[in-house]
Amino acid sequence: MLLMGESINGTRKQVAEAIQARDAEFIKTLATDQVAAGAGLLDVNGGVAGGDEVADISWLIETVMSVTDMQLMVDSASPVALDAGVRAIIAAGGKVPFINSISGEQSRIDAVLPLVEKYKCPVIGLCLSDEGIPPTAEDRFAVAKQLYDLCTGAGLPGEDLWIDPLVMAVSADSTAAQVTMDALKLVKERLPVRTTGGLSNVSFGLPNRALLNRTFVAMCAGLGIDGAVLDVRNKAMMANIKAIEALRGEDNFCGGYLKAHRAGILE
Amino acid sequence: MLLMGESINGTRKQVAEAIQARDAEFIKTLATDQVAAGAGLLDVNGGVAGGDEVADISWLIETVMSVTDMQLMVDSASPVALDAGVRAIIAAGGKVPFINSISGEQSRIDAVLPLVEKYKCPVIGLCLSDEGIPPTAEDRFAVAKQLYDLCTGAGLPGEDLWIDPLVMAVSADSTAAQVTMDALKLVKERLPVRTTGGLSNVSFGLPNRALLNRTFVAMCAGLGIDGAVLDVRNKAMMANIKAIEALRGEDNFCGGYLKAHRAGILE
Numbered sequence: 001m002l003l004m005g006e007s008i009n010g011t012r013k014q015v016a017e018a019i020q021a022r023d024a025e026f027i028k029t030l031a032t033d034q035v036a037a038g039a040g041l042l043d044v045n046g047g048v049a050g051g052d053e054v055a056d057i058s059w060l061i062e063t064v065m066s067v068t069d070m071q072l073m074v075d076s077a078s079p080v081a082l083d084a085g086v087r088a089i090i091a092a093g094g095k096v097p098f099i100n101s102i103s104g105e106q107s108r109i110d111a112v113l114p115l116v117e118k119y120k121c122p123v124i125g126l127c128l129s130d131e132g133i134p135p136t137a138e139d140r141f142a143v144a145k146q147l148y149d150l151c152t153g154a155g156l157p158g159e160d161l162w163i164d165p166l167v168m169a170v171s172a173d174s175t176a177a178q179v180t181m182d183a184l185k186l187v188k189e190r191l192p193v194r195t196t197g198g199l200s201n202v203s204f205g206l207p208n209r210a211l212l213n214r215t216f217v218a219m220c221a222g223l224g225i226d227g228a229v230l231d232v233r234n235k236a237m238m239a240n241i242k243a244i245e246a247l248r249g250e251d252n253f254c255g256g257y258l259k260a261h262r263a264g265i266l267e
Numbered sequence: 268m269l270l271m272g273e274s275i276n277g278t279r280k281q282v283a284e285a286i287q288a289r290d291a292e293f294i295k296t297l298a299t300d301q302v303a304a305g306a307g308l309l310d311v312n313g314g315v316a317g318g319d320e321v322a323d324i325s326w327l328i329e330t331v332m333s334v335t336d337m338q339l340m341v342d343s344a345s346p347v348a349l350d351a352g353v354r355a356i357i358a359a360g361g362k363v364p365f366i367n368s369i370s371g372e373q374s375r376i377d378a379v380l381p382l383v384e385k386y387k388c389p390v391i392g393l394c395l396s397d398e399g400i401p402p403t404a405e406d407r408f409a410v411a412k413q414l415y416d417l418c419t420g421a422g423l424p425g426e427d428l429w430i431d432p433l434v435m436a437v438s439a440d441s442t443a444a445q446v447t448m449d450a451l452k453l454v455k456e457r458l459p460v461r462t463t464g465g466l467s468n469v470s471f472g473l474p475n476r477a478l479l480n481r482t483f484v485a486m487c488a489g490l491g492i493d494g495a496v497l498d499v500r501n502k503a504m505m506a507n508i509k510a511i512e513a514l515r516g517e518d519n520f521c522g523g524y525l526k527a528h529r530a531g532i533l534e
Contacts, residue, residue: 170513171521177514181489202514206521207528208506215485215510222448222486239475243482246437247444247469254438254473261474 001245002227004073004098004196005039008060010048019048019056024063031064037232038241042068043100044085045075053081061088073098073124079111086119098122101164102151104129104143109150117154124196125151125163127183133166137182140165144187158192162227165197167216171205177216181223188224196227214240221248239266268512269494271340271365271463272306275327277315286315286323291330298331304499305508309335310367311352312342320348328355340365340391346378353386365389368431369418371396371410376417384421391463392418392430394450400433404449407432411454425459429494432464437479438472444483448490455491463494481507488515506533 007030010016018026034042044064046057053076064072074085074097082099089097101124102112116123125147127133127140134140144163151161165183168176180197187195199220203212214237217228221244230237242265246257260266274297277283285293301309311331313324320343331339341352341364349366356364368391369379383390392414394400394407401407411430418428432450435443447464454462466487470479481504484495488511497504509532513524527533 170516174513174519174521175516178516206513206524208533211506211533212510212514212524215507216514218482218485219489219511219514222489239478240482243479244486246441246473247479247483247486249437249442249445252441254441257473257479266475266478 001221001225001241001248001250002040002196003038003232003241004041004043004227004229005034005037005232006043006198006229007034007231007233008042008064009045009075010051010056010060011045016048016051019046019051019060022059024066027060027063028067031070032067034232035068035070038238039070039232041071041073041098041227043073043075043229045100046081046085047076047078053078054084057081057085058088061085062092065089065092065094069094071095071097073100075100079115082112083115086115086121090119096121098124098162100124101126102147103127104146106130113150113154116151116156120156120160122160122162123151123156125161125193127163127165133168135179137165137179137186140179140183141186141190144183144191144193148191148193159194161193162196163187163191163193165195167197167199167202169204169206170202170212177202177219181219184220184223184225194226195224196229197225198229200230210234210236213237217241218244235265242266268488268492268508268515268517269307269463270305270499270508271308271310271494271496272301272304272499273310273465273496274301274498274500275309275331276312276342277318277323277327278312283315283318286313286318286327289326291333294327294330295334298337299334301499302335302337305505306337306499308338308340308365308494310340310342310496312367313348313352314343314345320345321351324348324352325355328352329359332356332359332361336361338362338364340367342367346382349379350382353382353388357386363388365391365429367391368393369414370394371413373397380417380421383418383423387423387427389427389429390418390423392428392460394430394432400435402446404432404446404453407446407450408453408457411450411458411460415458415460426461428460429463430454430458430460432462434464434466434469434483436471436473437469444469444486448486451487451490451492461493462491463496464492465496467497477501477503480504484508485511502532509533
């Protein structure tokens with residue numbers, strides 16, 4: 001399972017402050033902590049309200065790349081910042097990054113598809129259209145199919161499109177998580193893409209969110225989800241991930257699980 | 268999800284001692300504790316080594332039925348004890364019980380299928396043949412299909428056959444859990460039966476078994492497993508189940524989850 005570390009995100013208060021203050025040590029620690037915790041990819045989002053996002057994401061990328069050569073994921077609402085981020089990484093000799101994200105919204109397709117075509121970047125595809133997040137699994141699948149057609153048409157291998165079926169809060173709609181799982185199942189069955197998700201929305205408004213979040217990750221893992229966007233520094237979540245990897249046969253002789261046990265991560 | 272309480276089992280030392288000593292209070296407490304914890308069915312196994320299993324299971328059933336009218340599951344390696352148990356329950360006016368279990372072993376088919384035909388009892392069907400537990404998901408599915416044909420041929424509705432795809436320890440074979448999940452998926456896709464499992468074998472030989480067990484239940488729940496044989500008195504497992512039910516949309520407005528939170532079960 002590809003663990004996409006979510007912590008370098010300018011929409012979070014502490015990170016926004018570090019970006020504004022150009023506190024490189026804070027950002028470097030966020031990067032190295034996530035690498036040490038087992039991330040396989042680092043999301044980098046420079047979206048500080050009122051900031052200069054191109055300058056911010058460029059500084060973030062440079063800072064992160066000074067301490068790790070792990071693959072990055074450039075995450076922005078701004079196509080200009082996405083382009084600048086991808087260029088900065090490639091210019092510095094880094095691995096071609098992921099782009100977070102494209103969706104079925106026309107404005108997003110117009111802005112991001114050219115970047116996918118130009119850089120052949122792996123890309124997150126959100127099951128979201130101009131009408132919002134479709135309420136049914138079939139309609140979310142339809143967005144996934146549209147993105148698959150567009151991205152492969154632009155020369156991207158299907159396996160580099162990472163579909164996120166999206167999830168809403170079960171507190172607002174009891175069927176919210178099941179619709180996401182049904183959409184995930186359809187995508188896994190019908191499209192040669194990969195799948196991921198930022199799954200923590202599911203628990204919004206409920207007590208013990210961590211329990212719901214890690215249970216939902218396990219349920220999606222049973223359905224074969226290929227990646228997840230999460231806080232790899234959360235010990236209980238990582239214990240859950242180690243168990244998932246052992247149970248999916250992705251951990252030969254349970255070596256990673258036993259190592260995590262010896263390191264005290266499973267307690 | 269149908270929670271099959273596993274605790275009244277004569278192969279466990281404390282329960283065996285209680286059966287031998289005819290300690291009714293101990294058994295009654297096991298029954299009422301499981302009902303209070305949220306079981307939807309109580310497994311009753313009188314298999315004490317060297318005991319008179321027909322007498323033992325009859326006493327167990329009478330004892331349990333004195334404190335609860337919850338549906339029971341008669342569990343025995345002995346067809347005579349199964350028959351005696353089912354008869355005792357029906358004679359006492361109880362709900363038609365489950366039988367645990369039939370399998371693809373010819374001797375078991377010969378012994379248990381007539382009981383299924385006679386009583387139309389819901390029955391657990393183990394994906395196990397005379398050659399043992401098939402190593403591939405397709406071969407486990409083949410046993411499930413054979414049991415489906417036999418049981419429906421004997422007049423049992425398909426939905427009353429509860430297929431257990433069986434699981435071995437991942438410590439011995441890294442693919443063990445994934446094979447079980449693949450078999451579960453095939454059964455869910457192709458047969459109008461229900462599915463369940465005693466899933467705790469999966470963690471045999473590894474540290475923090477509880478973590479692996481509850482993660483595996485969640486992964487199987489993502490795939491749509493309909494029931495599970497488990498210790499409903501285990502708080503961490505029940506927290507996991509409450510999260511699963513909320514996430515599968517089986518818990519309107521998350522009422523059960525919130526109630527469990529207020530009762531302190533989710534901590």
